[in-house]
């Protein structure tokens with residue numbers, strides 16, 4: 001069976017470890033969000049977090065994320081210092097018994113949605129990416145210099161009328177949702193901060209960013225090997241360039257280049273069906289078939305797109321991804337490798353009692369519990385007949 005886990009944002013998370021335990025999880029996915037990016041995670045801090053989890057009868061199965069600093073991604077300023085810290089954090093995590101570390105290499109912003117409270121017909125709420133809202137955000141709220149060049153004339157006109165039909169509150173909501181801080185922090189970016197950060201990527205195209213990722217991996221993969229743990233890179237979300245920034249972990253080819261570029265059992269992938277699945281040209285089942293030996297962590301969720309760049313987060317077994325076929329293929333991989341891969345139900349709808357609670361967008365308890373229960377049923381069924 002897959003190893004069922006849930007993400008926990010630490011002691012400040014309104015979802016408690018007890019909740020996660022009651023959802024039936026044996027494992028927890030968490031990070032030391034309080035440590036500034038670029039600094040070392042000490043053994044003391046790691047052990048303290050580990051003890052909290054173990055006291056609730058679970059294990060700390062995966063670190064998500066050990067964040068990669070912007071300096072490292074740009075290979076500038078303090079990148080060497082940050083890489084040294086990263087290596088040390090890996091040694092410390094390994095010494096404390098952690099075996100899987102997830103990270104991403106998305107410049108400036110992690111995942112991005114234009115609406116974190118998209119109302120579904122039954123009154124529950126989902127995360128939504130609306131193309132026109134995003135274009136309007138880029139052109140009229142962020143007012144990114146040169147942004148017009150990224151869109152066609154009809155698209156700009158449509159975004160303008162979309163924007164003009166919004167109330168000031170709706171515009172503010174779009175702004176807040178799109179610039180939501182990185183997961184695990186309450187911080188929100190200001191437009192000036194974002195524009196300033198975007199500016200630091202001037203001259204860094206996808207070729208350069210790929211070279212920077214490769215350099216980073218050459219530096220940290222040997223440390224991961226020595227520490228006895230595996231790295232799992234998370235794909236871009238959404239999986240294409242945004243705000244003029246390159247994104248290089250979006251397609252099967254990107255994933256393949258990453259694992260073959262620095263070959264090592266410790267240089268692996270986090271297979272996120274929701275992120276990769278937002279691109280119709282990503283063959284999710286095929287990716288598991290062809291790259292399954294490199295997958296160390298699974299994020300299972302589903303998106304529903306309309307073919308025009310808009311998508312919302314659907315039920316875990318609904319949406320565009322064939323979750324049955326994916327889970328079936330994952331079971332084949334686990335059997336061939338004789339491993340149990342950690343998985344978490346990624347995101348969930350805000351529903352029932354959670355509608356009145358403030359939780360991290362996508363990370364309310366009940367929606368994830370529902371997703372996990374559905375995925376659990378699916379995996380029980382699949383495990384009976386996988387050959």
Ligand code: DNO
Pocket residue numbers: 064065102103104110111183234299346347362
């Ligand atoms: C979104 C998450 C991502 C993921 C990071 C990994 O909900 O899946 O934020 O944690 O990209 O580094």
